[in-house]
Amino acid sequence: DSTVVMYGKPVLWFDNFQLTAKQIEIYTADSGIKRVNLIEAGFIAEQLDTSMYNQIKGKDIFAYFEHG
Secondary structure, X not given: OEEEEEOOXXXXXXXXXXXXXXXXXXXXEOOEEEEEEEEEEEEEEEEOOOOOEEEEEEEEXXXXXXXX
């Protein structure tokens, strides 16, 4: 089990998703990601095509993963 903390202006890519925040915390266990916390100014964007995006914004965003 371990934790990775990214400071400054971190950017994390997960498939088509771009995740940004002032601090990103990644928690792992059993060789997989269990949780990602986007702390302060959390933002997730997904490009659907050349002109359309899905976006999520929040002060803090907590993402939980099943099966790594």
